[in-house]
Amino acid sequence: MEEKKYTSLIRLRMSAKDAHYGGNLVDGAHMVHLFGDVATELLIQCDGDEGLFCAYNNIEFKAPVYAGDFIEAYGEITHIGNTSRKMKFEARKVAVPRPDISDSAADFLAEPIVVAVAEGTCVTPKKCQRIPH
Numbered sequence: 001m002e003e004k005k006y007t008s009l010i011r012l013r014m015s016a017k018d019a020h021y022g023g024n025l026v027d028g029a030h031m032v033h034l035f036g037d038v039a040t041e042l043l044i045q046c047d048g049d050e051g052l053f054c055a056y057n058n059i060e061f062k063a064p065v066y067a068g069d070f071i072e073a074y075g076e077i078t079h080i081g082n083t084s085r086k087m088k089f090e091a092r093k094v095a096v097p098r099p100d101i102s103d104s105a106a107d108f109l110a111e112p113i114v115v116a117v118a119e120g121t122c123v124t125p126k127k128c129q130r131i132p133h
Contacts, residue, residue: 010034013070013071016067026065028061035075035118037073039120039122046077046133051125053122054120055120060116060118062116071094072093072094072112074091074092084122084123085123088119089117090116090117091117095108
């Protein structure tokens with residue numbers, strides 16, 4: 001029997017209130033927050049419970065994110081243990097504002113730009129797991 005693949009994808013626009021630094025730059029912690037939301041959805045799919053995020057094994061910030069950018073945060077479970085779930089994440093910029101054209105112009109990117117990647121481990125206590133594996 002083939003093992004079920006758990007994936008999650010969320011897409012949202014970075015707003016002016018997400019910008020933390022000069023030049024409307026969004027801080028990297030915002031991508032980590034998105035990864036946490038993706039992990040929560042993955043645990044609900046897998047276990048029927050939100051579980052707990054225990055640790056990030058690796059986080060890399062690869063490109064800047066600015067207010068107005070559309071970010072797609074993707075995650076998947078790569079290993080299911082007794083209570084642990086290993087995951088990998090990727091955040092991609094998929095659309096950008098074009099203020100050089102007009103105040104409301106934007107472009108959808110032909111190739112998404114990877115802005116952050118991470119790996120982490122979550123735990124769902126046995127007593128909270130409602131979906132058998």
